[in-house]
Amino acid sequence: MPPDLWSLYGPMLRSRLFEEATAKLWHDGRISGELHLGTGEEAIVAGVVSQLRDGDAMALDHRGTAALLMRGVDPVLILREVLGRPDGLCGGRGGHMHLFSKEHLAASSGIVGASGPTGAGFGLAAQYLRPGTITVAFFGEGAMNQGMLMESLNLAAAWQLPVLFVCKDDDWSITTASEGLTGGELAERARGLGVPVIKADGLDVREVWGACGPAIERARAGDGPSFLHARCVHFEGHFLGYQMLRAIRNPLKEIPKISGPLVRSFLHPRGAPLHERVAGLRTVIGAMLETLRDPRRDPGNDPVQRARGALLTEPERLQELESRIEKEMSQVLASALEEVPA
Amino acid sequence: MRTSRFTQAVDDALAHAMADDPRIVVFGEDVPMLRRDLLVRFGPGRVRGTPISESAFVGAAVAASMAGLRPVVEVYMVDFLGVCMDALLNHAAKVEAFSGGKWQAPVVVRAPCGGGYGDGGQHEQSLWGWLAHIPGLTVLVPSTPADAGGLMLAALQHDGPVVFLEHKLLSETSLEFLGSGGRATVQYDTPEEGTRGPVPRKWRPLPIGKAVTRRTGGDLAIASLGVGVHRAMEAADLLEAEGISAGVLDLRAVSPLDRDAVRGVVAQTGHLLIVDEDYESFGLSGELAAVVLEAGLPCAYGRVCTQTTIPYARHLEDQVLPNVERICAAARQLVQDPQGT
Numbered sequence: 212m213p214p215d216l217w218s219l220y221g222p223m224l225r226s227r228l229f230e231e232a233t234a235k236l237w238h239d240g241r242i243s244g245e246l247h248l249g250t251g252e253e254a255i256v257a258g259v260v261s262q263l264r265d266g267d268a269m270a271l272d273h274r275g276t277a278a279l280l281m282r283g284v285d286p287v288l289i290l291r292e293v294l295g296r297p298d299g300l301c302g303g304r305g306g307h308m309h310l311f312s313k314e315h316l317a318a319s320s321g322i323v324g325a326s327g328p329t330g331a332g333f334g335l336a337a338q339y340l341r342p343g344t345i346t347v348a349f350f351g352e353g354a355m356n357q358g359m360l361m362e363s364l365n366l367a368a369a370w371q372l373p374v375l376f377v378c379k380d381d382d383w384s385i386t387t388a389s390e391g392l393t394g395g396e397l398a399e400r401a402r403g404l405g406v407p408v409i410k411a412d413g414l415d416v417r418e419v420w421g422a423c424g425p426a427i428e429r430a431r432a433g434d435g436p437s438f439l440h441a442r443c444v445h446f447e448g449h450f451l452g453y454q455m456l457r458a459i460r461n462p463l464k465e466i467p468k469i470s471g472p473l474v475r476s477f478l479h480p481r482g483a484p485l486h487e488r489v490a491g492l493r494t495v496i497g498a499m500l501e502t503l504r505d506p507r508r509d510p511g512n513d514p515v516q517r518a519r520g521a522l523l524t525e526p527e528r529l530q531e532l533e534s535r536i537e538k539e540m541s542q543v544l545a546s547a548l549e550e551v552p553a
Numbered sequence: 554m555r556t557s558r559f560t561q562a563v564d565d566a567l568a569h570a571m572a573d574d575p576r577i578v579v580f581g582e583d584v585p586m587l588r589r590d591l592l593v594r595f596g597p598g599r600v601r602g603t604p605i606s607e608s609a610f611v612g613a614a615v616a617a618s619m620a621g622l623r624p625v626v627e628v629y630m631v632d633f634l635g636v637c638m639d640a641l642l643n644h645a646a647k648v649e650a651f652s653g654g655k656w657q658a659p660v661v662v663r664a665p666c667g668g669g670y671g672d673g674g675q676h677e678q679s680l681w682g683w684l685a686h687i688p689g690l691t692v693l694v695p696s697t698p699a700d701a702g703g704l705m706l707a708a709l710q711h712d713g714p715v716v717f718l719e720h721k722l723l724s725e726t727s728l729e730f731l732g733s734g735g736r737a738t739v740q741y742d743t744p745e746e747g748t749r750g751p752v753p754r755k756w757r758p759l760p761i762g763k764a765v766t767r768r769t770g771g772d773l774a775i776a777s778l779g780v781g782v783h784r785a786m787e788a789a790d791l792l793e794a795e796g797i798s799a800g801v802l803d804l805r806a807v808s809p810l811d812r813d814a815v816r817g818v819v820a821q822t823g824h825l826l827i828v829d830e831d832y833e834s835f836g837l838s839g840e841l842a843a844v845v846l847e848a849g850l851p852c853a854y855g856r857v858c859t860q861t862t863i864p865y866a867r868h869l870e871d872q873v874l875p876n877v878e879r880i881c882a883a884a885r886q887l888v889q890d891p892q893g894t
Contacts, residue, residue, distance in 0.1 A: 238738065239738055240738025240739045243741075243867050244676075244732055245676075245732075245734075295671070295866030295868070295869070303866035304674075306671070308673055308676070309674070309675060309865065321673065322632075323605045324605070353604070353605045356605055356606045356609075357605055357606060357607075357636070358609070359636070384604060384605050385582060385629070387582075387583055387602045392602065392604040452735050452736060453734070457734075473590055476568075476593050477593040479594050482568075482571075483595045483598075487597070488593055490596055490597050491596045494585055494592060494597050495585065495592060495593060498585065498586070
């Protein structure tokens, strides 16, 4: 059965609007600490989560909002949780990195790589208690350097656990480029541990949907885990307020804060020989230039826009869908911001 | 006297030591970003980023220290030591004992700690009691820029493993990175004396395991560390207006613990209040009670600690972490009604 782009675009747009509203609340100071958005990875999440059924489980990372929304968790509850309200999904005690929904068998963690063992454990429970159900574990490529995740791939292969490991590869380990920190090839790693690999363009929701369908069916049939590798772009980097993105967007304000101490340190009389200092400076400037050339700045990397583009053939239907979702999301926002009942 | 911000002081002392000692290398998560000023001064050979592989790079730092380097290894937050505890628990802490005292692991593990900015219970823990529980680990928790720089220098000269914890409410870089993200729309209750303060023109190592009296008082002694010291100082001001004279002892190290200093303030006042942002049970506050009991000193004892998983919601978090109100209430109770009648 070919994927229905209309039914995939709706959840993606819904998630995007929800997270943009959350970002605004963060900028307004309604959210105190870190905020990790999943904007940019909607196609991967939608392509996978749309194929889940009752009894399937999800092991989520620190940006699990999109997956929970698409799984059917009440957006008002999620938003209230992110606002730290007592009537939030977890009573305001978890926050956006620690979202839990027992009824959906969905658990998050802010520890990089932790969705690996959680996915394996949910998979084990599925194997015993709910044959035919599966688990999805979401993580980034940075997590692929965590021992616990690689151990989990091996465990899932050895025990033939019904797990789909989903690597949302945005090329950044927090704020350090993954390329220079990662040996070999991720797909080869998974294969080397006995986990079959599928690849898909993470910006193309239909491709993700199509690529992981057979893997999900294999897992349901008891034929073990798979590893989906899909690339994406996080438009806000690791988290909101990331200094390098700020420096690019508002150089006059941010660059002097960075460059003053940097120059003083570079010129300090006591330190390494000049060539090593220059190498250090090149590393720092290279990171800034990389941010300048960053794919985050290219709207062509937006999976929501890409899906939308394919639906423009039916403008009236598209407009009807979008205005319905926009209306829903503004109601969600209003409802989440209502006074806490006494 | 010059002044410095908290993390600036640590980095300055570290740079000072690196210029003197080529064995010191710095690596950890996002170090090219967080320590870019060190990177351009000492080069990418000595200052480098790591993959998000705590077990590998903290474990490697321990072994590198055994083989002649003096690594300063950074994890993003002390909470993440949970991922690689084996390197500290079963290796760094054991080398000296297992080798019959012939081999040490002079590694410095540098980690931000503590809460008060809304990051939730997996990113805001203190955990110094958990770490200090292990024989063989030195655990330092400075509360001022001067102490932070001086203790970093001491850690770098120490012959065993040191965990150096920087409270995020004191650290300008941590709070910018993990809290405000450049926003002017958020405020945090950062203690002024802890975030910026006078530092020596030339760094000298401070003695490890030596508490310092921040304030003298005759009615009770408050022992604390990190941000708790500043909360205690603020509480002591309020208590003074009520006629209660509270002294404040800044422990500065959890291990080794300055038992003499604790016994000293208890002998003077007979009332000891612990303000500890770490978990209440089985930790530093209980250890301090043991110090007093073992010394056979008569003492009315109380504690203000974190009792539960730290909630995400800011208003709940403020109640769970030791705050000035709770400290004042506990102090009043201790002085006026120590039996809780």
